[in-house]
Amino acid sequence: MNLFSDVQKFNIFIWKLLILFHFLKYSNALRDTCPMGCQCDEDKQQVTCEGQQVVTLPDRLPSGYESLVIRNSSVRTIEKNSFRKMEKLMQIEFENNPNLGTIEKLAFKGLKKIRLIKFTTCPGLTELQKNAFSGIQNQMGLKIIFEKTPIHRIDGHTFRNAQNIRELTISGEELALSRHCFANINQLDFLTVSGVVLIEPEIFTNSTRFHVVHFKNSQFDIPPSTFSTLSHTSHLLIEHSKVPSIAPDAFSGLTTIQVIELHACQLGTISARAFANVENLGELKILRNTIGDLDTSESIMSRALKTRIEENTLECSCGMKWMTSVEEMSDINFCSTTASFRSIRSFIKAKCLNPSQEISRKTNHLPSISSFSSSSIVNFYFLSLVWYFSVRFFVFRI
Ligand SMILES: *[C@@H]1O[C@H](CO)[C@@H](O)[C@H](O)[C@H]1NC(C)=O
Ligand SMILES: *[C@@H]1O[C@H](CO)[C@@H](O)[C@H](O)[C@H]1NC(C)=O
Numbered sequence: 001m002n003l004f005s006d007v008q009k010f011n012i013f014i015w016k017l018l019i020l021f022h023f024l025k026y027s028n029a030l031r032d033t034c035p036m037g038c039q040c041d042e043d044k045q046q047v048t049c050e051g052q053q054v055v056t057l058p059d060r061l062p063s064g065y066e067s068l069v070i071r072n073s074s075v076r077t078i079e080k081n082s083f084r085k086m087e088k089l090m091q092i093e094f095e096n097n098p099n100l101g102t103i104e105k106l107a108f109k110g111l112k113k114i115r116l117i118k119f120t121t122c123p124g125l126t127e128l129q130k131n132a133f134s135g136i137q138n139q140m141g142l143k144i145i146f147e148k149t150p151i152h153r154i155d156g157h158t159f160r161n162a163q164n165i166r167e168l169t170i171s172g173e174e175l176a177l178s179r180h181c182f183a184n185i186n187q188l189d190f191l192t193v194s195g196v197v198l199i200e201p202e203i204f205t206n207s208t209r210f211h212v213v214h215f216k217n218s219q220f221d222i223p224p225s226t227f228s229t230l231s232h233t234s235h236l237l238i239e240h241s242k243v244p245s246i247a248p249d250a251f252s253g254l255t256t257i258q259v260i261e262l263h264a265c266q267l268g269t270i271s272a273r274a275f276a277n278v279e280n281l282g283e284l285k286i287l288r289n290t291i292g293d294l295d296t297s298e299s300i301m302s303r304a305l306k307t308r309i310e311e312n313t314l315e316c317s318c319g320m321k322w323m324t325s326v327e328e329m330s331d332i333n334f335c336s337t338t339a340s341f342r343s344i345r346s347f348i349k350a351k352c353l354n355p356s357q358e359i360s361r362k363t364n365h366l367p368s369i370s371s372f373s374s375s376s377i378v379n380f381y382f383l384s385l386v387w388y389f390s391v392r393f394f395v396f397r398i
Contacts, residue, residue, distance in 0.1 A: 032062045066090040077102040091116040105131035118145045126152045134160045141166030156180035221245045228253020244268035252277035261285040272298035297322045318352035
């Protein structure tokens with residue numbers, strides 16, 4: 001009797017073991033099956049979750065898969081910690097997700113292997129919130145790309161403590177860059193932003209090691225010290241944009257930068273001293289822009305080793321007389337249609353130097369104004385001040 005019950009107990013034990021074993025095997029298989037509603041392409045090691053019936057992100061991927069595509073889905077939110085069980089994930093792409101509207105803070109936390117996070121055609125994604133791209137801890141350079149996604153606003157600290165970003169490309173629409181929106185980023189190789197309509201002050205606070213900073217197809221005023229704290233940047237480029245005003249000290253606080261370039265922009269007023277306080281600037285390039293007001297030499301004054309101001313179109317006035325003192329500048333920049341595109345030098349010659357001045361210049365054997373070198377621009381500025389005040393004085397007397 002006793003013996004029988006022992007055998008029975010043993011049997012039950014074996015059965016239990018078998019059931020447990022089966023259960024483990026089944027749950028392992030579960031882990032390696034493709035998530036519901038998704039396709040798993042073994043060759044590409046890619047999981048694709050596609051179609052309107054997809055309302056949530058998968059919570060795990062079969063082992064060995066490194067790429068996730070969410071396409072045409074009804075997903076509304078990328079929640080905090082969405083990918084916590086996908087440490088191996090290298091790429092995530094969101095394509096054509098009309099309902100996607102929110103990326104919660106720390107959404108991509110802990111994705112140590114991630115190399116690419118890309119959004120294409122997500123028309124509901126209009127705002128990037130604080131800390132959305134924080135806590136990723138990527139070990140390799142990461143690209144974060146928004147295409148055809150009409151971002152209107154990037155909140156402060158959206159990328160707080162992001163590190164080692166290879167590329168951040170944001171093609172926004174009527175995009176407002178909030179105070180501190182690119183703050184506290186440690187290393188960003190290529191920043192490209194388009195569609196900007198507002199830049200608040202201090203967008204780059206505490207950020208370091210930005211290599212190339214590129215704004216295009218935008219319309220914004222540049223407030224004072226916008227780029228301060230950026231150092232060791234190789235290229236700051238603003239192109240194909242409308243910039244009604246560049247504040248005094250707009251570029252102050254930049255240190256050790258190779259090139260500041262304004263290219264093919266419609267510039268309104270460049271304030272005096274806009275570039276004056278950039279320390280250790282290699283080259284200032286202002287090329288092929290239309291410029292509204294450049295009435296003082298101080299607008300382009302900088303400590304750049306090299307300055308190229310070429311092929312710009314300006315509203316010509318006699319206030320630009322100072323320009324003829326800068327070697328070549330008045331030959332390679334041009335008046336607008338109102339002065340039939342002639343060079344600034346020929347405009348000044350025809351309109352602003354009266355004959356009596358010409359004669360006195362000749363008789364005194366003064367060097368011609370055009371032979372002043374660009375390094376004497378400061379001197380010339382003071383000369384023109386003296387000239388200006390003497391004219392005023394003279395007018396007063398009359
Ligand atoms: C995804 O959406 C695009 C555009 O709306 C459509 O052309 C395509 O057929 C859709 N694909 C699937 C699998 O639903
Ligand atoms: C900048 O860094 C300092 C020191 O870490 C910190 O106290 C300050 O709050 C940071 N500023 C911003 C805007 O994050």
